[in-house]
Amino acid sequence: MKPTAPLYLALLHHPxxxxxxxxxxxxxxxxxxxxxxxxxxxxxxxxxxxxTPILEQRALVHRVRSHWVEGPGARKKSARHTAMALVEPLxxxxxxxxxxxxxxxxxxxxxxxxxxxxxxxxxxxxDARNLLLQQETPLLLLFGTGWGIAPxxxxxxxxxxxxxxxxxxxxxxxxxxxxSIILDRLLGS
Amino acid sequence: MKPTAPLYLALLHHPxxxxxxxxxxxxxxxxxxxxxxxxxxxxxxxxxxxxTPILEQRALVHRVRSHWVEGPGARKKSARHTAMALVEPLxxxxxxxxxxxxxxxxxxxxxxxxxxxxxxxxxxxxDARNLLLQQETPLLLLFGTGWGIAPxxxxxxxxxxxxxxxxxxxxxxxxxxxxSIILDRLLGS
Numbered sequence: 001m002k003p004t005a006p007l008y009l010a011l012l013h014h015p016x017x018x019x020x021x022x023x024x025x026x027x028x029x030x031x032x033x034x035x036x037x038x039x040x041x042x043x044x045x046x047x048x049x050x051x052t053p054i055l056e057q058r059a060l061v062h063r064v065r066s067h068w069v070e071g072p073g074a075r076k077k078s079a080r081h082t083a084m085a086l087v088e089p090l091x092x093x094x095x096x097x098x099x100x101x102x103x104x105x106x107x108x109x110x111x112x113x114x115x116x117x118x119x120x121x122x123x124x125x126x127d128a129r130n131l132l133l134q135q136e137t138p139l140l141l142l143f144g145t146g147w148g149i150a151p152x153x154x155x156x157x158x159x160x161x162x163x164x165x166x167x168x169x170x171x172x173x174x175x176x177x178x179x180s181i182i183l184d185r186l187l188g189s
Numbered sequence: 190m191k192p193t194a195p196l197y198l199a200l201l202h203h204p205x206x207x208x209x210x211x212x213x214x215x216x217x218x219x220x221x222x223x224x225x226x227x228x229x230x231x232x233x234x235x236x237x238x239x240x241t242p243i244l245e246q247r248a249l250v251h252r253v254r255s256h257w258v259e260g261p262g263a264r265k266k267s268a269r270h271t272a273m274a275l276v277e278p279l280x281x282x283x284x285x286x287x288x289x290x291x292x293x294x295x296x297x298x299x300x301x302x303x304x305x306x307x308x309x310x311x312x313x314x315x316d317a318r319n320l321l322l323q324q325e326t327p328l329l330l331l332f333g334t335g336w337g338i339a340p341x342x343x344x345x346x347x348x349x350x351x352x353x354x355x356x357x358x359x360x361x362x363x364x365x366x367x368x369s370i371i372l373d374r375l376l377g378s
Contacts, residue, residue, distance in 0.1 A: 043355035166232035
């Protein structure tokens with residue numbers, strides 16, 4: 001099923017929490033760039049944004065992307081090329097929304113994710129799927145690294161998806177696993 | 190929903206294919222150890238086996254596991270401890286089936302995965318879910334690294350799950366993403 005709403009994916013590296021609830025900036029990892037690009041290509045996502053305020057980290061993302069999209073890695077038109085062409089580093093959530101508005105003519109509705117149960121703004125996977133398949137407002141699906149998106153971001157988030165559970169109480173998946181599962185729940189065939 | 194069948198997860202590093210269809214042995218990666226352990230803990234899997242014929246690579250897995258389960262990383266009883274306690278390196282598929290038989294008293298039925306559509310032994314996600322929820326034969330869910338499980342392994346595989354698609358033709362997810370999505374399809378709540 002093709003979504004009618006343009007869908008964007010973003011991985012936030014600041015402001016996020018550490019295990020003690022303090023605000024930190026996590027490092028961009030090479031594997032998050034690649035795995036996220038491949039998830040974005042699989043699920044027909046418009047762009048996969050890596051959000052970090054650190055200029056050198058954004059330069060790293062640009063370098064990895066360029067290698068596969070314009071540089072030596074691009075010679076053979078590979079799956080990696082398709083995936084990496086969707087990757088883009090940005091400085092903060094504001095710049096991310098500006099970029100989406102620039103492309104779509106509308107600011108996105110932001111759907112947050114969290115491993116913690118949240119009291120408000122909850123949206124079920126089924127309802128989020130309906131938003132994607134029946135509406136046209138751009139959506140930004142936001143994931144936090146570390147121990148999750150900092151509370152200061154909450155006012156910007158329109159809706160929250162529930163945490164992922166299997167048949168256990170354990171809910172400490174990697175952000176790569178969470179992105180994969182949530183996209184499959186929303187758009188898997 | 191708790192499965193009635195004991196479920197095991199394995200990641201094969203040999204024999205697997207490279208992009209030209211040649212048989213290779215891939216390297217175990219630190220992230221595959223961690224992400225797989227966290228997936229296993231989330232979905233109530235009995236053991237997560239990393240299969241490689243290379244002794245040094247199995248020693249590496251033991252070392253990473255020990256750090257979190259018995260060593261310095263184990264001091265605070267963390268989620269990482271729970272996840273890493275499920276990780277075990279083994280030399281080949283035979284040893285993996287032996288190990289499961291040792292624990293369960295029965296050899297497992299092997300469910301293979303592939304990014305390529307397969308002509309035979311196909312099982313739908315719904316039918317595989319029913320096997321898990323209604324039967325008691327142990328099941329081993331097998332994933333290949335590189336460009337997938339080598340054909341020489343096929344005779345050992347009882348059933349194959351279909352490849353994962355989103356709303357595009359692109360199906361080059363990382364093996365970490367594929368493991369996450371397939372376990373969620375089989376056992377997600």
